[in-house]
Amino acid sequence: MPDKAYIRATICFWSGTGNSYRVSNLMGKIAENSGLETHILSLDKARSTKLSNTEKKGFIGIVFPTHGFTAPWHVLKSVWKLPQGNFTHVYCIATRAGLKFGSVFIPGISGSATFVISLILLLKSYKVCGTMSVDMPSNWYSLHPIQTRKSHEAIIDRAEHKVTGFMNKILSQSKVWFTTNNLYEITLGILLSFVSLGYLLFGKFFLAKLFFANSSCDGCGLCEKHCPVKAITMWGNDQRRPYWKYNCESCMKCAAICPHNAIEAGHSWGVILYVITAFPISVYLFSLFGVDSASIGQFGASWIGTAVNIFYFYPAIFVSYYFFNLLIRIPLFNYLFTHTTMTHLPFWGRYREPKTKLKDIA
Structure with a gap:
C-alpha cells in the first residue's frame, strides 16, 4: 500500500x-x-x-x-x-x-x-x-x-x-x-x-416518444413518482395515464417497476413516428416557394436544407407524440398499438437487477 x-x-x-x-x-x-x-x-x-x-x-x-x-x-x-x-x-x-x-x-x-x-x-x-x-x-x-x-x-x-x-x-x-x-x-x-452525437441530439428524443401505457395501466403513478429525471407526468382525471416528456433518458426504470407490465415501447408507432419525422420538409418548402426542381436537390443537400429539416424534427416529434397520447386513450387504438408491438409478447419481459430493491435506487 x-x-x-x-x-x-x-x-x-x-x-x-x-x-x-x-x-x-x-x-x-x-x-x-x-x-x-x-x-x-x-x-x-x-x-x-x-x-x-x-x-x-x-x-x-x-x-x-x-x-x-x-x-x-x-x-x-x-x-x-x-x-x-x-x-x-x-x-x-x-x-x-x-x-x-x-x-x-x-x-x-x-x-x-x-x-x-x-x-x-x-x-x-x-x-x-x-x-x-x-x-x-x-x-x-x-x-x-x-x-x-x-x-x-x-x-x-x-x-x-x-x-x-x-x-x-x-x-x-x-x-x-x-x-x-x-x-x-x-x-x-x-x-x-x-x-x-446523433443519439444525444436526436435518438434520445425519438426513443423516449415510443413509450405508452397499455390498457392494464391503473394510473397508480408509481412510474411518475420514481422517474429519476422527473420525465413522466400523469395525464387525465378519470383515466390517468403516464406521458413521457422531452427529458426522458430511456433508462427503463418505469417499465421495470410497473406492477402490471403496462409500459410498452411501441414498434408500430415507431414506424409511423419515423415516417413523420423523416419527412423531407426542406424539399417541400423549397418547391412551395417556387424553387425550380433542378435546384431543390442542391438546396435539400445543403446546410440550409439540413438546418430546416433539423428545426422540423423537434416540433414534429413532440406534436406527433401529443396527438398519439390522445389517440391511445381510445380503447380500440390502444388495443391496436399494444398488439402490434413486440414488447407486449408474453416472453419479451422487463429487466430489473435481481438484488436491487426499489428503495435502493429511489
Missing part, C-alpha cells in the same frame, strides 16, 4: 434498473471491508453535497450506464454540476449492455462514455486516475427480449470479478488507463462518435 493510503471512499451512481447501483454497492463493500469510511449516494445528491474527499485522503467513484455508446445527458449535466474537485482522486466506471448466448458472452460497448466524463472532471479540477467499463445484463427491452435470469446471474458474476480487480487497483492507488478494455472502448468510441 502507498504511504498515504485512502481513508475514505465516496461512490456516486446514477441508475435506472439497478445495474450501476449494483456495481457501486460492490465497490462500497470492498472499500468498507478494507477499512475505509464509505459513502454510497446518488449522483443527484452528490451535486448538492460537499463531497468529503477534498483533503486528498479519499477517492470518488462515478458509476453510470451507457446510452448510445456514450454517457447519458443527465449524467453529463450532473457531473458538470459537481462541486470543484481540488484534485481529488476520481475513477469512472460505465456499465454497458452485456448479453449471453449459450456459453458465449457478448460484450457491450461504452465507447466514449468514461472518457467524456473524465474530461469534464478534469475541467473541474479532479484528478482522474482511471476508467473501466463493465458488462451488466442489457435492459433495453425496446430493442430485444430480456434474457433469462440464469444469463443475468452469469453476466453479473463475471462483472463482480472484474469490479473486484478494479477496486484492488484503486486501493493500491494505481493508474488504470492503459488497459485492453480502455483501448477497445476508445477505438470504438471514436468510430461510433457520430452515432453517439
Whole structure:
C-alpha cells in the first residue's frame, strides 16, 4: 500500500434498473471491508453535497450506464454540476449492455462514455486516475427480449470479478488507463462518435416518444413518482395515464417497476413516428416557394436544407407524440398499438437487477 493510503471512499451512481447501483454497492463493500469510511449516494445528491474527499485522503467513484455508446445527458449535466474537485482522486466506471448466448458472452460497448466524463472532471479540477467499463445484463427491452435470469446471474458474476480487480487497483492507488478494455472502448468510441452525437441530439428524443401505457395501466403513478429525471407526468382525471416528456433518458426504470407490465415501447408507432419525422420538409418548402426542381436537390443537400429539416424534427416529434397520447386513450387504438408491438409478447419481459430493491435506487 502507498504511504498515504485512502481513508475514505465516496461512490456516486446514477441508475435506472439497478445495474450501476449494483456495481457501486460492490465497490462500497470492498472499500468498507478494507477499512475505509464509505459513502454510497446518488449522483443527484452528490451535486448538492460537499463531497468529503477534498483533503486528498479519499477517492470518488462515478458509476453510470451507457446510452448510445456514450454517457447519458443527465449524467453529463450532473457531473458538470459537481462541486470543484481540488484534485481529488476520481475513477469512472460505465456499465454497458452485456448479453449471453449459450456459453458465449457478448460484450457491450461504452465507447466514449468514461472518457467524456473524465474530461469534464478534469475541467473541474479532479484528478482522474482511471476508467473501466463493465458488462451488466442489457435492459433495453425496446430493442430485444430480456434474457433469462440464469444469463443475468452469469453476466453479473463475471462483472463482480472484474469490479473486484478494479477496486484492488484503486486501493493500491494505481493508474488504470492503459488497459485492453480502455483501448477497445476508445477505438470504438471514436468510430461510433457520430452515432453517439446523433443519439444525444436526436435518438434520445425519438426513443423516449415510443413509450405508452397499455390498457392494464391503473394510473397508480408509481412510474411518475420514481422517474429519476422527473420525465413522466400523469395525464387525465378519470383515466390517468403516464406521458413521457422531452427529458426522458430511456433508462427503463418505469417499465421495470410497473406492477402490471403496462409500459410498452411501441414498434408500430415507431414506424409511423419515423415516417413523420423523416419527412423531407426542406424539399417541400423549397418547391412551395417556387424553387425550380433542378435546384431543390442542391438546396435539400445543403446546410440550409439540413438546418430546416433539423428545426422540423423537434416540433414534429413532440406534436406527433401529443396527438398519439390522445389517440391511445381510445380503447380500440390502444388495443391496436399494444398488439402490434413486440414488447407486449408474453416472453419479451422487463429487466430489473435481481438484488436491487426499489428503495435502493429511489
